[in-house]
Every structure is written in structure tokens, then in C-alpha cells.
Amino acid sequence: QxxxxxxxxxxxxxxxxxxxxxxxxxxxxxxxxxxxxxxxxxxxxxxxxxxxxxxxxxxxxxxxxxxxxxxxxxxxxxxxxxxxxxxxxxxxxxxxxxxxxxxxxxxxxxxxxxxxxxxxxxxxxxxxxxxxxxxxxxxxxxxxxxxxxxxxxxxxxxxxxxxxxxxxxxxxxLPPGLLNFIDHIVGNQPDDAMVPVSDWYQNCLLFHRFWSIDDKQIHTQYSSLRSIVVTNYEETIKMPINEPAPGKKKSQIQEYCDYNGGPGVQHIALNTSDIIQTELKILVDFDDKGYLLQIFTKPVQDRPTLFLEVIQRHNHFGFGAGNFKSLFEAIEKDQDARGNLTAYN
CATH class of the missing domain: 3.10.180.10 (2,3-Dihydroxybiphenyl 1,2-Dioxygenase, domain 1)
Structure with a gap:
């Protein structure tokens, strides 16, 4: 990354x-x-x-x-x-x-x-x-x-x-949700559209690149993605831009684009200060400075498109690169159940 x-x-x-x-x-x-x-x-x-x-x-x-x-x-x-x-x-x-x-x-x-x-x-x-x-x-x-x-x-x-x-x-x-603010909002793009979209934010909204990762780092045995995160000068608005990368099977990013009819918002990450109280099966990512905890919902509508993330940060400002593989593998199980974990064209 x-x-x-x-x-x-x-x-x-x-x-x-x-x-x-x-x-x-x-x-x-x-x-x-x-x-x-x-x-x-x-x-x-x-x-x-x-x-x-x-x-x-x-x-x-x-x-x-x-x-x-x-x-x-x-x-x-x-x-x-x-x-x-x-x-x-x-x-x-x-x-x-x-x-x-x-x-x-x-x-x-x-x-x-x-x-x-x-x-x-x-x-x-x-x-x-x-x-x-x-x-x-x-x-x-x-x-x-x-x-x-x-x-x-x-x-x-x-x-x-x-x-x-x-x-x-x-x-x-009902118990409180304990969600505090929008951490980031992810936009999925078709293959080869990530860079033009991230360039648009940098040129037109005067944002800058904050973080990126490529398909060498994020992949399973079947599929992979590339991602660039852009943000405003004060770094209060984070917008990751994803695209699929070729693999053995269709990426969940491509599945999103197919069912959404093109690019769109893939997920909204909501920051919490107490993730332990909010959900179970929490993913952990870390570096030498700190760590983050994440959990992801399944799609919140019938189409396999938009879902939500709950995230808690402790002096860690990445986007869970260490968890992407676990997330991908979990989504691939659902993809397979939907009949959409098919050979990449």
C-alpha cells in the first residue's frame, strides 16, 4: 500500500x-x-x-x-x-x-x-x-x-x-447504534476507470491522493482490486475509488458494476468509538503506529450492490488492507451462492 x-x-x-x-x-x-x-x-x-x-x-x-x-x-x-x-x-x-x-x-x-x-x-x-x-x-x-x-x-x-x-x-x-460520523464513502468503477475518476477529484475538487493499493497486494485465488483514496486538503472527507483487476473469476467490484448498471457508491463506512458493542466477527488491521477494527454488512437491498461498514480507528489511518482478503473471501462465498463467481471475461 x-x-x-x-x-x-x-x-x-x-x-x-x-x-x-x-x-x-x-x-x-x-x-x-x-x-x-x-x-x-x-x-x-x-x-x-x-x-x-x-x-x-x-x-x-x-x-x-x-x-x-x-x-x-x-x-x-x-x-x-x-x-x-x-x-x-x-x-x-x-x-x-x-x-x-x-x-x-x-x-x-x-x-x-x-x-x-x-x-x-x-x-x-x-x-x-x-x-x-x-x-x-x-x-x-x-x-x-x-x-x-x-x-x-x-x-x-x-x-x-x-x-x-x-x-x-x-x-x-432498541439498544443505541453507537455510530458517530461518516468515515469514508467508496465508489466502484469498471476496469480502467479508477485513475480518471481519482484524477477528476484532484483536478476539479482540488482533492489529493491519500492512500492507494494495487492488485498485487489485494487479491484472493480468484479475484482482486485496485483502489485510490482521495481526500480534501483538511482530510475530513475520504473517498476511496475502486476498480476490479483481472483474475480467474469475476471480481465483486465487477459484480457490483453489473448489477448497479455502472459506477456507483459501493459502501458507506460509519465510524464508531465502541465497535465491540456494535457487532461481532470483527476484522483487525494494524501497523507499528496503531490499529483499526472493521465489520461489514451484507448488501442492504436485494441487488448485490450497496452495503455498510462499521469502523473504529486507533491512530491508524489506512483502509484495512490487511482485511481486504478476508472481506473478499467472504463476499466471494455470497457471490458463489448468487451464481456470480464466474470466469472472468
């Missing part, structure tokens, strides 16, 4: 602060939100829908400590954009949102460097404050919404949202 120490020059403006929230497009937002609350320890926090004046799309926002997930569905028949997205990708991540400073500067830079701006900067406000947004395209059909607070915002989530309408009497009886 390679760890990069050169951040490059600090950008003059346009700071990326942190992950803000992740938006999922799903067939039934209410039920999806309840699943994550009941299974992972989230709580309903905010809502936008017919009752709040949102006539086209419903949004259920759930929260756990600093982690915010938003589940959205179409309210009306004939919503082609959301319908085609679901038909192609199934339930999954549509948007990864970043809190930033100086959106106007960032959009100017990204456009100059060739990024596709899906939506130019606009402002929304309500009685709790004012927020500026913009949207840029990243890999596949995934987008990044940039969010800038124009002064303090005192609402539950963002302008236009009310308190959640979901009241689940089961939640207070």
Missing part, C-alpha cells in the same frame, strides 16, 4: 468542511428510513412531503450523532428521472453532499477544470436561516451537492423541512 503525504498547495478559497449528508433514491422512502432506524440505530429527524408543500418528491431524514441519511421517493406517477434511475440502479445512493465554504468560487473552479455542473448555485431560506447550494456530477449517475451556510442555521436539517412525521414506538426500546 502507498500513503501519500503531499497535499499540494492549500486552496486559497473554497474549503471542504465535511460530509453533510447522503441521499438515497429508493422505491419507498418511508420504509427504507424505518429499516435503517430499526437495524442500525438511526432516529427520524426531519421530513419534506405533501404536508410541507413538496408536491413531487418526499424526503425522510434520519440521524445518528453526526451522520445524516436522506431517503427520497417520487410522489407522482410518471417521474421519469427517479423512475429511470431506480429501474437502472435499484435502491441506492444518488448524492453525496459536502458542507463547503464559498460555493461560488468552487463552482467557478470546477467549471474551468471541466466538471459538469448539474445545477448552478441557488439559495433557500426559511425562518431558521439561509443556505446556498450547487450540484456537480461525479462518477456514473452520482452527484455531489455542495452546501454553504450563509450564517447560523437553527433548523432540524435544511430549509423546507419540518419535524419527522414518523413515530416509531419500537425505537426507544
Amino acid at each position: 502507498t500513503t501519500y503525504t503531499d497535499k499540494g498547495e492549500k486552496p486559497e478559497k473554497g474549503k471542504f468542511v465535511k460530509f453533510h449528508h447522503v441521499t438515497f433514491w429508493v422505491g419507498n422512502a418511508k420504509q427504507a428510513a424505518v429499516f435503517y432506524c430499526d437495524k442500525m440505530g438511526f432516529e427520524p429527524v426531519a421530513y419534506k412531503g405533501l404536508e410541507t408543500g413538496s408536491r413531487e418528491v418526499v424526503s425522510h431524514v434520519i440521524k445518528q450523532d453526526k451522520i445524516l441519511f436522506v431517503f427520497e421517493s417520487a410522489l407522482n406517477p410518471g417521474n421519469e428521472e427517479m423512475g429511470e434511475h431506480l429501474m437502472k440502479h435499484g435502491d441506492g445512493v444518488k448524492d453525496i453532499s459536502f458542507q463547503v465554504e464559498d460555493i461560488e468560487f468552487l463552482i467557478k473552479v470546477t467549471k474551468e477544470r471541466g466538471a459538469v455542473v448539474v445545477k448552478e448555485p441557488w439559495t433557500e431560506q426559511d425562518s431558521h436561516g439561509k443556505v446556498k447550494y450547487a450540484v456537480v456530477q461525479t462518477y456514473g449517475d452520482t452527484t455531489h451537492t455542495l452546501i454553504e451556510y450563509l450564517g447560523p442555521y437553527k433548523g432540524l436539517f435544511l430549509p423546507g423541512y419540518n419535524a419527522s412525521v414518523v413515530k416509531d414506538s419500537l425505537l426507544p426500546k
Whole structure:
């Protein structure tokens, strides 16, 4: 594995602060939100829908400590954009949102460097404050919404949202999830697309390489992967970019791309300070400075696409290279059960 120490020059403006929230497009937002609350320890926090004046799309926002997930569905028949997205990708991540400073500067830079701006900067406000947004395209059909607070915002989530309408009497009886913040979000790419995507983050968002690994280091007897992790200057946002490498059998990265209909978010890693209380069968990776503990869920929908990771770090800033083989072998067992551990073409 390679760890990069050169951040490059600090950008003059346009700071990326942190992950803000992740938006999922799903067939039934209410039920999806309840699943994550009941299974992972989230709580309903905010809502936008017919009752709040949102006539086209419903949004259920759930929260756990600093982690915010938003589940959205179409309210009306004939919503082609959301319908085609679901038909192609199934339930999954549509948007990864970043809190930033100086959106106007960032959009100017990204456009100059060739990024596709899906939506130019606009402002929304309500009685709790004012927020500026913009949207840029990243890999596949995934987008990044940039969010800038124009002064303090005192609402539950963002302008236009009310308190959640979901009241689940089961939640207070469940143990806490103990998840604190988004550690990293992994994007899977087809073969030979990893470097162009990581270059896009470096050129257009002024990120830098943080960590990488190749197929000589990460492989089983059947399959392997390559990965480059990019991050913002402050290193608060980590985005690993994976691609499959040729092997005897089809890589789980390729299986993801096949079932997702192209590139997309493979998994979301959620940081905890007490992994022992959260799950069992924990993977350990370490170096001479520290260690990390990891565990991975199976896919959280019927397609073998998106899954979740729980991670705890002790002075270790890698991504579990020592655990990749164990993870791959576990996924390969499931691949085989699905009939997808087939010869690599």
C-alpha cells in the first residue's frame, strides 16, 4: 500500500468542511428510513412531503450523532428521472453532499477544470436561516451537492423541512447504534476507470491522493482490486475509488458494476468509538503506529450492490488492507451462492 503525504498547495478559497449528508433514491422512502432506524440505530429527524408543500418528491431524514441519511421517493406517477434511475440502479445512493465554504468560487473552479455542473448555485431560506447550494456530477449517475451556510442555521436539517412525521414506538426500546460520523464513502468503477475518476477529484475538487493499493497486494485465488483514496486538503472527507483487476473469476467490484448498471457508491463506512458493542466477527488491521477494527454488512437491498461498514480507528489511518482478503473471501462465498463467481471475461 502507498500513503501519500503531499497535499499540494492549500486552496486559497473554497474549503471542504465535511460530509453533510447522503441521499438515497429508493422505491419507498418511508420504509427504507424505518429499516435503517430499526437495524442500525438511526432516529427520524426531519421530513419534506405533501404536508410541507413538496408536491413531487418526499424526503425522510434520519440521524445518528453526526451522520445524516436522506431517503427520497417520487410522489407522482410518471417521474421519469427517479423512475429511470431506480429501474437502472435499484435502491441506492444518488448524492453525496459536502458542507463547503464559498460555493461560488468552487463552482467557478470546477467549471474551468471541466466538471459538469448539474445545477448552478441557488439559495433557500426559511425562518431558521439561509443556505446556498450547487450540484456537480461525479462518477456514473452520482452527484455531489455542495452546501454553504450563509450564517447560523437553527433548523432540524435544511430549509423546507419540518419535524419527522414518523413515530416509531419500537425505537426507544432498541439498544443505541453507537455510530458517530461518516468515515469514508467508496465508489466502484469498471476496469480502467479508477485513475480518471481519482484524477477528476484532484483536478476539479482540488482533492489529493491519500492512500492507494494495487492488485498485487489485494487479491484472493480468484479475484482482486485496485483502489485510490482521495481526500480534501483538511482530510475530513475520504473517498476511496475502486476498480476490479483481472483474475480467474469475476471480481465483486465487477459484480457490483453489473448489477448497479455502472459506477456507483459501493459502501458507506460509519465510524464508531465502541465497535465491540456494535457487532461481532470483527476484522483487525494494524501497523507499528496503531490499529483499526472493521465489520461489514451484507448488501442492504436485494441487488448485490450497496452495503455498510462499521469502523473504529486507533491512530491508524489506512483502509484495512490487511482485511481486504478476508472481506473478499467472504463476499466471494455470497457471490458463489448468487451464481456470480464466474470466469472472468
